[in-house]
Amino acid sequence: MVTLADLRPPRGYDLGVKIILANPRGFCAGVYMAIDVVDQLLEICPEETICVYHEIVHNRHVVDRFRDRGVLFVEDISEAPDGSIVVYSAHGVSPEIRAQTESRELIAVDATCPLVTKVHAEAIRLARKNYHILLIGHADHQEVIGTRGEVPDAITVVESEEHARSLELSTTNPLAYLTQTTLSTDDAEKIIRVLKERFPGIKDPSSNSICYATTNRQRAVRALAPSTELVLVVGSRNSSNSVRLTEIAENVGTPGYLIDDASEMCGDWFKGIGTVLITAGASAPEDLVRAVITRLIDDFGGHVEQHHIDREDVEFGLPGSLKKVMRKRGVDPTGRRIHVNMGDEIDAWLDDQKIPHASVDLTVGRSG
Numbered sequence: 490m491v492t493l494a495d496l497r498p499p500r501g502y503d504l505g506v507k508i509i510l511a512n513p514r515g516f517c518a519g520v521y522m523a524i525d526v527v528d529q530l531l532e533i534c535p536e537e538t539i540c541v542y543h544e545i546v547h548n549r550h551v552v553d554r555f556r557d558r559g560v561l562f563v564e565d566i567s568e569a570p571d572g573s574i575v576v577y578s579a580h581g582v583s584p585e586i587r588a589q590t591e592s593r594e595l596i597a598v599d600a601t602c603p604l605v606t607k608v609h610a611e612a613i614r615l616a617r618k619n620y621h622i623l624l625i626g627h628a629d630h631q632e633v634i635g636t637r638g639e640v641p642d643a644i645t646v647v648e649s650e651e652h653a654r655s656l657e658l659s660t661t662n663p664l665a666y667l668t669q670t671t672l673s674t675d676d677a678e679k680i681i682r683v684l685k686e687r688f689p690g691i692k693d694p695s696s697n698s699i700c701y702a703t704t705n706r707q708r709a710v711r712a713l714a715p716s717t718e719l720v721l722v723v724g725s726r727n728s729s730n731s732v733r734l735t736e737i738a739e740n741v742g743t744p745g746y747l748i749d750d751a752s753e754m755c756g757d758w759f760k761g762i763g764t765v766l767i768t769a770g771a772s773a774p775e776d777l778v779r780a781v782i783t784r785l786i787d788d789f790g791g792h793v794e795q796h797h798i799d800r801e802d803v804e805f806g807l808p809g810s811l812k813k814v815m816r817k818r819g820v821d822p823t824g825r826r827i828h829v830n831m832g833d834e835i836d837a838w839l840d841d842q843k844i845p846h847a848s849v850d851l852t853v854g855r856s857g
């Protein structure tokens with residue numbers, strides 16, 4: 490373990506750009522699970538049609554790679570061929586979608602992140618207790634559509650601080666609030682403050698519904714971006730948590746660019762820049778981050794410092810619906826687990842690429 494003060498350039502150190510790699514970044518436990526569910530289905534059911542309802546995770550490359558392997562992505566259950574397997578994405582679905590799958594006798598495999606399922610469960614529990622729920626989030630996001638679908642009459646979506654200020658409610662029920670899992674913690678706090686001013690006594694969730702992965706990736710950017718000159722966020726534009734990381738960089742005064750991959754990097758951004766922070770949204774594959782590092786090192790030379798703000802060791806098990814499919818096809822799920830990479834492979838890759846690198850431990854927490 491090395492501290493900032495201990496960092497000394499190794500022999501032959503290239504005085505190019507200093508690349509700070511934010512840790513944690515990239516895949517979260519829910520994304521590992523959702524992707525691995527589809528991987529395992531492709532392995533177990535090679536002759537069957539595998540559909541995914543909506544994008545399995547919000548990343549163009551992940552979706553394209555599965556499409557290339559024969560997975561069908563559908564935006565409506567009616568598009569799924571008869572007899573196919575339908576995977577629900579990490580963002581979750583409403584009961585209506587589950588009912589449509591069932592009525593068509595399709596085989597449902599639920600890859601919803603357990604932390605999203607927890608928000609659904611809390612919404613149902615609150616509605617049963619007669620609460621009206623203010624769900625803070627983006628109305629058109631799949632996760633919010635799914636959560637609202639659980640108890641549509643008991644939920645009003647609140648999208649912004651301004652919306653919270655102007656909200657007119659006709660209900661006389663007691664109020665509670667919940668949040669989408671991938672919001673900016675700063676924005677959510679502002680909205681919650683307004684709701685508490687306007688509706689004193691509004692009930693807090695039993696636990697924070699912004700998930701650990703969103704919180705940690707944002708905390709890392711908030712801590713590291715102020716001492717860098719430019720932030721690159723690897724992620725797709727429809728990835729809520731990736732967009733929020735870019736906004737956080739901008740909010741602390743550092744220009745931030747959201748890029749799907751290295752091909753979107755623009756040479757002009759780096760003129761006169763000595764320090765670049767790289768992070769990645771929770772749905773962005775690590776190989777895309779490596780391609781960004783390679784391009785920077787090829788173009789400008791330099792070295793990598795990994796700055797660790799949080800250590801994560803969250804893992805989810807195989808969904809029950811996947812185990813059921815396995816058993817029906819004679820595959821014993823015992824001993825099978827979700828493939829995760831806790832980030833140890835980057836050092837070996839940097840060594841292999843002969844890129845000078847060091848680790849800086851700024852850990853403030855551990856999630857597990």
Ligand code: SF4
Nearest residue numbers: 517519602604670700
């Ligand atoms: S970002 Fe959070 S809620 Fe979404 S899949 Fe990852 S762990 Fe689950």
